[in-house]
Amino acid sequence: METIPSFQVDHTRLKCGLYVARKDVLGYETVTTFDIRMKRPYHEEVMETGSVHALEHICATFLRNDELWKDKIIYFGPMGCRTGFYLIVNGDVDTDTIYPLVERTFDYAAEFEGEIPGATPKECGFCVDMDLEKAKEDAAMYYNVLIDAKKENFNYPKPRKPREKKTK
Numbered sequence: 001m002e003t004i005p006s007f008q009v010d011h012t013r014l015k016c017g018l019y020v021a022r023k024d025v026l027g028y029e030t031v032t033t034f035d036i037r038m039k040r041p042y043h044e045e046v047m048e049t050g051s052v053h054a055l056e057h058i059c060a061t062f063l064r065n066d067e068l069w070k071d072k073i074i075y076f077g078p079m080g081c082r083t084g085f086y087l088i089v090n091g092d093v094d095t096d097t098i099y100p101l102v103e104r105t106f107d108y109a110a111e112f113e114g115e116i117p118g119a120t121p122k123e124c125g126f127c128v129d130m131d132l133e134k135a136k137e138d139a140a141m142y143y144n145v146l147i148d149a150k151k152e153n154f155n156y157p158k159p160r161k162p163r164e165k166k167t168k
């Protein structure tokens with residue numbers, strides 16, 4: 001089988017940030033997948049499942065209620081490695097355009113108070129695994145990354161060229 005494109009990004013050189021993971025054309029529509037990278041792989045601890053789960057509920061609810069974007073949100077969910085989330089939106093969208101939405105989502109999550117939406121046995125498959133305090137901490141750390149972001153936090157590391165043998 002072929003290696004899928006997201007495994008071709010060199011995760012050992014990846015910083016925290018906001019990246020376009022891929023754009024797919026489905027019929028007449030383009031769909032953009034964003035890589036919301038909250039933890040720097042192999043440099044920082046990954047998130048705890050309770051934090052990831054709480055953030056999933058809080059952020060998905062926020063995104064699907066955002067007046068500007070709610071009709072374009074296709075999916076928001078965690079990466080299995082627990083270093084971040086994927087956000088999938090309808091349209092050919094770049095990071096500059098999505099940035100304000102992601103910023104206000106994590107601002108909201110960092111300040112969240114009250115009942116986590118959908119956190120009941122009826123609404124969720126394992127609602128006991130939620131850690132709001134950790135979630136707020138992780139959201140705040142990522143928010144700080146976003147507001148201080150530089151070019152390298154918006155562009156995947158460029159693949160290194162294979163070294164060529166010198167011939168004499």
Ligand SMILES: [Zn+2]
Pocket residue numbers: 053057124125126127
């Ligand atoms: Zn859940």
